[in-house]
Amino acid sequence: MERNEIFSRLEEVFRDVLDNDEIVLTDTTTADDIEEWDSLTHIQLIVAIEKTFQVKFTSKEILSWKNVGELADCIQSK
Template identity: 40%
Template structure:
């Protein structure tokens, strides 16, 4: 499994837990509009949960440009690789 696949798999598990939907499938193109219940409050919850799950911290400026799960995955990967 590549790092991208691993991070996306972990994110999928995280989303399923937070949205209480075991059938939820994420792809790189998934956006908030496509996930029922993904509002601004849930977005903050997702960010905090991802920080805890992956042991990383995000800066606000990094998060403002994210438009889909793929970009979020890439950001997490860059944090994990230290770049």
């Protein structure tokens, strides 16, 4: 899958789960940049992302992402 496509689908998931239509994702976006993104919504995001992209992440992968860019890399590598 193209990286652009991953980002646009990710953006949809983020907007839907976090209930905020103004979210724009870049490689360097982190939880600090989005108010609604906390430790609880993080899990909801992961569940939704796994469902959308039909992938399963390992715990180590999830815990080691530093930003949305690394999350997108991980999806691309699957």
